Amino acid sequence: MGNPIDQTIAGVNTKEVQRSIGSGRFGAYGGRYVPETLMAALQELEHAYAVAREDGAFQSELDDLLRHYVGRPTPMYFAKRLSEQLGGAKIYLKREDLLHTGAHKINNALGQGLLAKRMGKQRIIAETGAGQHGVATATVCALLGMDCVIYMGEEDMRRQELNVYRMRLLGAEVRGVGAGSATLKDAINEAMRDWVTNVRTTFYILGSALGSHPYPTMVRDFHRVISREAKKQFMEQEGKLPDAVIACVGGGSNAIGAFYEFIPETNVRLIGVEAGGRGTALGEHAARFHGGLPGVLQGTFSYVLQNDAGQVATTHSVSAGLDYASVGPEHAMLHDQKRAEYTYATDDEALNAVKVLSRTEGILPALESAHAVAEAMKVAPTMSTSQAIMVNLSGRGDKDMGILAREMNLEGAKASS
Amino acid sequence: MAINFKQKPGIVVYLTAGDPDIETTYDIALAALDNGAEVLELGVPFSDPLADGPVIQRASERAVARGVRLLDVLELAKKIRAARPEAGIVIFSYLNPVVRVGMAEFCKLAKEHGADGVLLTDMIVEEAEEYLREMKKNDLAPVFLAAPTSPDERLKAIAEHSRGFVYAISRVGITGTQQNLESDAERLVSGIKQFTKLPVAVGFGVSNAEHVAAVGKFADAAIIGSAIVKLIEDTPREQAAEAVGKFVKGLRGQGGGSR
Numbered sequence A: 001m002g003n004p005i006d007q008t009i010a011g012v013n014t015k016e017v018q019r020s021i022g023s024g025r026f027g028a029y030g031g032r033y034v035p036e037t038l039m040a041a042l043q044e045l046e047h048a049y050a051v052a053r054e055d056g057a058f059q060s061e062l063d064d065l066l067r068h069y070v071g072r073p074t075p076m077y078f079a080k081r082l083s084e085q086l087g088g089a090k091i092y093l094k095r096e097d098l099l100h101t102g103a104h105k106i107n108n109a110l111g112q113g114l115l116a117k118r119m120g121k122q123r124i125i126a127e128t129g130a131g132q133h134g135v136a137t138a139t140v141c142a143l144l145g146m147d148c149v150i151y152m153g154e155e156d157m158r159r160q161e162l163n164v165y166r167m168r169l170l171g172a173e174v175r176g177v178g179a180g181s182a183t184l185k186d187a188i189n190e191a192m193r194d195w196v197t198n199v200r201t202t203f204y205i206l207g208s209a210l211g212s213h214p215y216p217t218m219v220r221d222f223h224r225v226i227s228r229e230a231k232k233q234f235m236e237q238e239g240k241l242p243d244a245v246i247a248c249v250g251g252g253s254n255a256i257g258a259f260y261e262f263i264p265e266t267n268v269r270l271i272g273v274e275a276g277g278r279g280t281a282l283g284e285h286a287a288r289f290h291g292g293l294p295g296v297l298q299g300t301f302s303y304v305l306q307n308d309a310g311q312v313a314t315t316h317s318v319s320a321g322l323d324y325a326s327v328g329p330e331h332a333m334l335h336d337q338k339r340a341e342y343t344y345a346t347d348d349e350a351l352n353a354v355k356v357l358s359r360t361e362g363i364l365p366a367l368e369s370a371h372a373v374a375e376a377m378k379v380a381p382t383m384s385t386s387q388a389i390m391v392n393l394s395g396r397g398d399k400d401m402g403i404l405a406r407e408m409n410l411e412g413a414k415a416s417s
Numbered sequence B: 001m002a003i004n005f006k007q008k009p010g011i012v013v014y015l016t017a018g019d020p021d022i023e024t025t026y027d028i029a030l031a032a033l034d035n036g037a038e039v040l041e042l043g044v045p046f047s048d049p050l051a052d053g054p055v056i057q058r059a060s061e062r063a064v065a066r067g068v069r070l071l072d073v074l075e076l077a078k079k080i081r082a083a084r085p086e087a088g089i090v091i092f093s094y095l096n097p098v099v100r101v102g103m104a105e106f107c108k109l110a111k112e113h114g115a116d117g118v119l120l121t122d123m124i125v126e127e128a129e130e131y132l133r134e135m136k137k138n139d140l141a142p143v144f145l146a147a148p149t150s151p152d153e154r155l156k157a158i159a160e161h162s163r164g165f166v167y168a169i170s171r172v173g174i175t176g177t178q179q180n181l182e183s184d185a186e187r188l189v190s191g192i193k194q195f196t197k198l199p200v201a202v203g204f205g206v207s208n209a210e211h212v213a214a215v216g217k218f219a220d221a222a223i224i225g226s227a228i229v230k231l232i233e234d235t236p237r238e239q240a241a242e243a244v245g246k247f248v249k250g251l252r253g254q255g256g257g258s259r
Ligand SMILES: Cc1ncc(COP(=O)(O)O)c(C=O)c1O
Pocket: A103, A104, A105, A129, A130, A131, A132, A133, A207, A208, A209, A248, A249, A250, A251, A252, A253, A254, A255, A320, A321, A322, A366, A368, A369, A394, A395, A396
């Protein structure tokens, strides 16, 4: 992909905006590949965000709500029993699951919601996979008094039914999407069609570090607080930085938030965990760095699971939030630079990790987050007891109870052990 | 270059290539050309057509399911070029199938297969450095989209970098048929014409003779897409070419273009 040919044609303040939030390129990745109709809106957003970011009033309103409404900072919890059982590195959990609405997604939904309000946009749309971003967006819309439409694949509506009810209770309209595999990618297509049609009045709160500039940068910035807190907490609790940071990677928002402040700390291993699903064949998983190729999907240049004709592949994961054919462009760069490692956990490994964490620590993780826990369970025993790992526990697992009940036979009297 | 509008307004026909199958698309293309279309846009089916409404989504899905590839569409272009040397042929694609082939290779192949121009739905001027270089190298016309939301600065860049014609999107939104042409379209066309002498073609929602006549008052050509793709969907494949030919012929006539 070539570099931008002429950055001055964008009109207002382009150079200044770029100085503040960058060009939206992450090495070769990122950029803006959208129908022309959206360009004015993306430039308006880019500009509004660059200004808000430097505005103390915006930041203090956000910080205040993060503290008093969302519940930041989140604890850094030493999982003693789990660590002892695995017999290696100490495992710490960054408890994003304790945030209001139950996942990290609210950090970003709140940031973008406040920005929408500032821009005078009253109608909010969003896509959701696991339903956590949809719930977070519906929550922010209730809080700020805005209209909310959420697009969700019909398959995801079925498997994350509880979150559908939560969104409706919060006053959002949930629109099911039946196209393709009726999951996250299809929901984003439909949200983008809505945005193209209603672009003059609508703000699209994108739920991961995906899409066209400025979204990957902006979403990362709103989640950066995770690693900012974590760094400080680790120094206080362990007197040093972690040896490894592990996070699951769907679109990549919780992972980029957990990684970001550690990127310059080259002694800290950064490990992203994708969905290994039920096999390594195309269509059976969502591990973009294990079978994907660089390509353009939904506005950005990144790794994409696709066939040799450039048709985007269907994906599978037991966790709706990781079940996506592409990945945020900043992860593509970190992958190529080898600054971060990307591995995967299978459906079975994730399900097992849910059970292990529940029974050793009394913490029920989201199926997405369980992929990161599963990786920690693999690497901790290979490390020494003087080393420490941080797992970003991106969300809680209540939403997954239907799937877990089925998969683990929890319905009968004797739950399998 | 065969992108040339002799009639006023010119007619551009969009077809989702490979729906219902490549052979039928070939017959339909000739029927459209023989009944008054001057330029064809051959749509490359894509798994995630996010700028398209339900009609083209369905056509695209059917063609993808049949395994129709970008290279098949180029072969189709070659056959049409051989049969109708005067036709204007534009390859219309989302970016990813092109990325898969490689931009330089794609442009070379497009030229070799007789295309005159290319339109990439999700390619904007700022990202187009390599694309424009390869298009120029192969003497192909890059057609960019201009939208009612594009400010003057963008219209200027779009006009300057386009060749063949500029595609003016009649309204904010996705492709699909509509009842009335919005006033957006006329304003946009005059906005573009400040910056270029290239012909301006209006598309998205242009679906009948009345629309074509309305577009003819302020633009050089009308682009008909979803209305024809829908007609193909609703017609048995053996009759599709004849039906499209009749429809295209009717687009210029009094009360034609209806079904
Ligand atoms: C709890 C949780 N973790 C992780 C994800 C994956 O998203 P991302 O990779 O953007 O963090 C989701 C998405 O729905 C989620 O709900």
